[in-house]
Amino acid sequence: MSARWHKLYGWLDERVDIDELVRFMGKKYVPVHRHSIWYYFGGVTLFLFIIQVMTGILLLLYYKGSEQLAFESIQFIMSKVQFGWLVRSIHSWSANLFILSAVVHMFSVYFERSYRKPREITWLTGMLMLFLGLGFGFSGYLLPWNELAYFATKVGTDIAGVVPLLGKPLMLFLRGGDEVTGATLSRFFGFHVAVFPGLFTVLLVIHLLLVQRQGMSEPQGLEEGESRQTMPFFPNFMLRDILLWLIVLNVLAILAVFFPWELGRKADPFASAPAGIHPEWYFLFMFQSLKYIPSRVLVVDGEVLGIGLFGAAGLAWLLIPFWDRKSARGIRNRTISYIGIGVVVYILLFTILGWLS
Amino acid sequence: MRLPDGVTGPPGADGAAGGEGGRRDFLKIALGAGALASLAAVLYPVIAYLKPPKQAEVEVTSVKVGKLAAIEKDSGTIVRFGSKPVILIRSAAGDLRALSATCTHLDCTVQYRKDLGVIWCACHNGKYDLTGRNIAGPPPRPLDEYRVIVQGDDVFVSRKT
Numbered sequence: 068m069s070a071r072w073h074k075l076y077g078w079l080d081e082r083v084d085i086d087e088l089v090r091f092m093g094k095k096y097v098p099v100h101r102h103s104i105w106y107y108f109g110g111v112t113l114f115l116f117i118i119q120v121m122t123g124i125l126l127l128l129y130y131k132g133s134e135q136l137a138f139e140s141i142q143f144i145m146s147k148v149q150f151g152w153l154v155r156s157i158h159s160w161s162a163n164l165f166i167l168s169a170v171v172h173m174f175s176v177y178f179e180r181s182y183r184k185p186r187e188i189t190w191l192t193g194m195l196m197l198f199l200g201l202g203f204g205f206s207g208y209l210l211p212w213n214e215l216a217y218f219a220t221k222v223g224t225d226i227a228g229v230v231p232l233l234g235k236p237l238m239l240f241l242r243g244g245d246e247v248t249g250a251t252l253s254r255f256f257g258f259h260v261a262v263f264p265g266l267f268t269v270l271l272v273i274h275l276l277l278v279q280r281q282g283m284s285e286p287q288g289l290e291e292g293e294s295r296q297t298m299p300f301f302p303n304f305m306l307r308d309i310l311l312w313l314i315v316l317n318v319l320a321i322l323a324v325f326f327p328w329e330l331g332r333k334a335d336p337f338a339s340a341p342a343g344i345h346p347e348w349y350f351l352f353m354f355q356s357l358k359y360i361p362s363r364v365l366v367v368d369g370e371v372l373g374i375g376l377f378g379a380a381g382l383a384w385l386l387i388p389f390w391d392r393k394s395a396r397g398i399r400n401r402t403i404s405y406i407g408i409g410v411v412v413y414i415l416l417f418t419i420l421g422w423l424s
Numbered sequence: 425m426r427l428p429d430g431v432t433g434p435p436g437a438d439g440a441a442g443g444e445g446g447r448r449d450f451l452k453i454a455l456g457a458g459a460l461a462s463l464a465a466v467l468y469p470v471i472a473y474l475k476p477p478k479q480a481e482v483e484v485t486s487v488k489v490g491k492l493a494a495i496e497k498d499s500g501t502i503v504r505f506g507s508k509p510v511i512l513i514r515s516a517a518g519d520l521r522a523l524s525a526t527c528t529h530l531d532c533t534v535q536y537r538k539d540l541g542v543i544w545c546a547c548h549n550g551k552y553d554l555t556g557r558n559i560a561g562p563p564p565r566p567l568d569e570y571r572v573i574v575q576g577d578d579v580f581v582s583r584k585t
Contacts, residue, residue, distance in 0.1 A: 218532050218533070218547060221530070221531045221532060222530040222531060222532060222547055222548075224531075225530040225531040226530060236475070239475065239476060240474055240475070240476075242476075243476045244476045244479065246507060250476060336507075336509070337502050337503075337504050337509050337533075338502060338533065339502055339511075339525070339533045339534060339535030339546070340527075340532040340533050340534070340535070340545065340546040340547050341546060342546045343546070344532075344546045344547055354548075357530075357548055357562065358548045358549055358561070358562065360562060361562070362529075362558065362561075362562050362563060362564040363564065368564055369562050369564065370529065370530065370562065370564070
């Protein structure tokens with residue numbers, strides 16, 4: 068057996084020089100310090116993405132993306148297909164954990180200023196993947212074609228329509244018409260299973276290549292003073308990664324089995340929005356903020372103002388490595404910490420408020 | 425490119441002679457314009473394709489909602505008006521009023537709240553009075569009004585002209 072492996076390895080190595088790759092892997096070290104735990108969240112996010120791809124492909128085998136059949140096909144998956152309930156439940160739970168893990172990863176990178184030079188592109192690709200993740204969530208939410216999803220999509224696409232100039236054509240493009248209909252479902256289905264995964268994969272490859280090429284970032288302020296311990300990536304860190312992935316897989320299984328994802332009622336364009344309607348938790352803080360903004364602030368429409376503010380904040384956040392000049396030069400920038408804490412407190416507070424109301 | 429003595433390159437190869445610079449510029453512009461034109465020829469149909477075509481819709485001007493006796497007092501029902509939802513309110517006193525059921529805030533469908541005596545949108549807690557005026561929450565405009573016609577026992581809703 069071993070000899071056969073060696074032969075195969077030799078065959079490949081002769082052609083594509085695997086030895087060099089193995090040498091590179093052997094030289095990769097992960098810094099060990101009191102913030103090392105945050106390194107794991109990128110890997111967990113990646114693991115959850117892989118689960119999404121796999122369960123997504125399984126769901127594709129039975130799902131039908133049309134107004135008449137979408138809801139029924141998911142009913143079929145959940146009640147007739149063997150383990151269909153499990154696959155769908157895991158896909159839904161994993162989607163939520165994916166966003167959670169990505170958000171934790173993003174904030175840990177933010178607070179450690181790991182986005183600073185030379186890792187600006189890693190931050191950019193990561194943020195774009197987070198936005199895409201929200202797009203995955205939003206488009207996937209509609210696919211069961213239930214009541215909650217129908218109104219969430221109406222509101223979400225109407226918000227896009229509020230953007231000056233570009234808004235109206237964008238809304239038409241997203242909805243595939245003036246209203247949320249089967250045409251919207253077809254488009255969202257296409258985004259969810261083809262457009263977004265394609266874009267995501269490209270970004271992910273760049274993101275991972277950069278992490279390999281540049282190595283792990285060390286938090287600022289750690290450079291001097293503390294002793295610089297490291298751990299080989301292979302196999303020490305990787306084994307820890309795999310152990311954590313196993314734990315995440317078990318958590319997912321427990322959630323999916325004991326808290327199966329509901330399907331709700333089929334969407335009816337001629338029914339009132341049900342009481343207690345709210346979007347997925349990761350949009351809740353924005354949703355709650357929109358409730359508090361009055362219909363008109365001075366001369367601006369309340370919704371235009373709210374959406375404008377969130378858009379501007381998102382853009383500023385995306386471009387942090389380019390305006391946080393201090394961190395790039397290795398100077399401690401406390402403003403960044405204060406802004407970050409403010410943002411986290413705001414998001415937590417409004418999410419809880421949204422949850423309670 | 426260096427050519428042996430006595431051999432002249434093709435005109436414009438090094439742009440030395442007068443007029444040849446112009447020929448090179450011309451080629452650059454022609455190439456650029458050609459590339460742009462090709463790009464436009466590809467992009468135009470793609471962008472046009474993305475825009476959903478206008479569906480031929482039957483213009484609805486009036487719909488029959490049902491029998492007056494069947495509509496409870498102090499209630500609100502969503503009725504289909506073409507592709508749009510309309511809310512038909514019958515007050516406690518028995519008056520009928522029809523309003524667009526699409527919230528002017530972000531497009532949700534409103535409902536009648538018996539306990540509050542208002543029209544309410546569940547999405548962002550917008551409130552309208554029974555004439556459709558926005559009285560609380562984020563809605564920026566009142567609900568559009570429709571006309572209610574009662575002929576005998578039949579109730580019709582029609583567009584306001």
